[in-house]
Amino acid sequence: MSSLPFDRLPRRLLITGGAGFIGSNFARYWCETAPGDRIVVLDALTYAGNRANLAELELDGRLRLVQGDIGDRALVDRLLQQEQIDTIAHFAAESHVDRSILAPDAFIQTNLVGSFTLLEAFRHHVESLRRPPLFLHVSTDEVYGSLEPEDPPFSETTPYAPNSPYAASKAGSDHLARAYYHTYKLPTIITNCSNNYGPYHFPEKLIPLTCINILLGKPIPVYGDGQNIRDWLYVGDHCQALAIIIRHGQPGENYNIGGNNEVTNLDLVERLCDLMDELAPALPVKPARQLITLVGDRPGHDRRYAINASKMSHELDWRPQVSLAEGLRQTVSWYLTHPDWWRPLLSPEYQAYYQQQYGEKNRLSKP
Numbered sequence: 215m216s217s218l219p220f221d222r223l224p225r226r227l228l229i230t231g232g233a234g235f236i237g238s239n240f241a242r243y244w245c246e247t248a249p250g251d252r253i254v255v256l257d258a259l260t261y262a263g264n265r266a267n268l269a270e271l272e273l274d275g276r277l278r279l280v281q282g283d284i285g286d287r288a289l290v291d292r293l294l295q296q297e298q299i300d301t302i303a304h305f306a307a308e309s310h311v312d313r314s315i316l317a318p319d320a321f322i323q324t325n326l327v328g329s330f331t332l333l334e335a336f337r338h339h340v341e342s343l344r345r346p347p348l349f350l351h352v353s354t355d356e357v358y359g360s361l362e363p364e365d366p367p368f369s370e371t372t373p374y375a376p377n378s379p380y381a382a383s384k385a386g387s388d389h390l391a392r393a394y395y396h397t398y399k400l401p402t403i404i405t406n407c408s409n410n411y412g413p414y415h416f417p418e419k420l421i422p423l424t425c426i427n428i429l430l431g432k433p434i435p436v437y438g439d440g441q442n443i444r445d446w447l448y449v450g451d452h453c454q455a456l457a458i459i460i461r462h463g464q465p466g467e468n469y470n471i472g473g474n475n476e477v478t479n480l481d482l483v484e485r486l487c488d489l490m491d492e493l494a495p496a497l498p499v500k501p502a503r504q505l506i507t508l509v510g511d512r513p514g515h516d517r518r519y520a521i522n523a524s525k526m527s528h529e530l531d532w533r534p535q536v537s538l539a540e541g542l543r544q545t546v547s548w549y550l551t552h553p554d555w556w557r558p559l560l561s562p563e564y565q566a567y568y569q570q571q572y573g574e575k576n577r578l579s580k581p
């Protein structure tokens with residue numbers, strides 16, 4: 215937990231992508247920790263955006279949700295002006311690597327062109343602003359590419375080497391945010407975070423997909439040999455890190471955020487199966503590990519991600535609070551108790567995606 219002095223400056227905050235997984239957790243976190251601030255969410259409500267994620271905050275007037283595209287310059291200009299926004303927390307993105315392989319267009323459009331539009335609009339907007347502005351660009355560790363087993367974790371000076379269209383589009387937007395600081399002196403900060411997990415995570419991603427498939431008694435698809443490694447961070451810890459960076463981070467800097475939890479996908483999925491066996495009152499297939507199925511690998515699948523978050527701990531006194539064991543337990547419990555949240559997301563569109571992604575790959579083989 216940070217012991218830095220609290221920055222009491224009231225903010226007028228625009229959260230882009232605030233109806234998605236991390237954005238909605240962040241909106242809730244900000245409403246709870248800075249109740250005096252004005253909070254506006256701009257979200258296109260794509261398949262991954264869900265108004266229900268913000269329902270209680272919207273209902274009691276703690277935030278305003280505007281449905282719209284970050285690439286719509288006229289809308290963004292109007293909103294920045296009307297709400298006198300001084301701080302942007304930019305989460306809006308197409309975020310799923312597998313979809314970026316199937317259809318990269320939307321990734322370039324939103325992540326690259328949309329981020330550019332937002333930066334341009336904010337650059338012009340702040341010329342007339344009286345309060346100090348900040349543009350927080352929320353990015354990913356995937357921009358650094360893939361590590362070998364013996365490599366040191368990614369640091370803030372690791373060269374970029376994105377391998378998927380998703381990672382490349384995020385890398386491009388990181389470079390734009392950096393360039394706007396250097397060229398126009400727009401105060402931007404870039405964060406590169408490892409894999410998040412927790413409540414409100416869309417069903418297509420590995421952890422919610424595993425939880426939901428166990429509850430439905432469906433095969434759990436694990437790509438390749440299941441030995442790819444990710445560094446997992448509980449979403450609440452990410453939100454806390456971002457809040458500290460907004461209050462105390464240095465414009466022009468980038469910060470790596472990670473959980474120091476390197477796990478293979480197979481190990482992770484096995485842990486989730488065991489937690490479900492323990493916590494669910496009844497399961498269609500038990501022990502749930504029987505559902506684990508190795509399927510064809512993701513093209514260009516990065517082998518290992520790991521984050522060195524020592525800059526965050528040394529400079530901003532942040533470190534993760536939630537252990538992987540505790541975070542996974544909380545997450546499994548949340549999916550168990552929130553079928554009314556995830557069931558409607560398994561829509562015909564989602565089923566079509568699922569079929570396209572997994573239909574031909576479901577060659578059953580046990581690890």
Ligand code: NAD
Nearest residue numbers: 231233234235236258259260262263283284306307309410
């Ligand atoms: P998500 O897919 O759950 O949510 C993205 C949100 O952005 C959705 O609400 C969607 O409707 C909205 N959106 C998409 N296109 C838009 C557009 N053109 N205009 C306005 N809104 C749009 O994603 P997430 O997992 O919450 O990720 C949020 C951010 O964090 C992304 O920028 C992602 O790159 C980054 N990130 C994610 C992770 C992770 O593990 N999920 C890790 C590190 C960084």
Ligand code: TYD
Nearest residue numbers: 311409418419420421435436437442444479
């Ligand atoms: P994901 O949640 O898509 O995040 P990212 O690709 O951004 O790291 O995937 C996490 C890991 O899980 C990644 O190595 C790919 C793997 N994976 C599977 O093995 N099976 C799946 O069905 C999915 C969606 C992911």
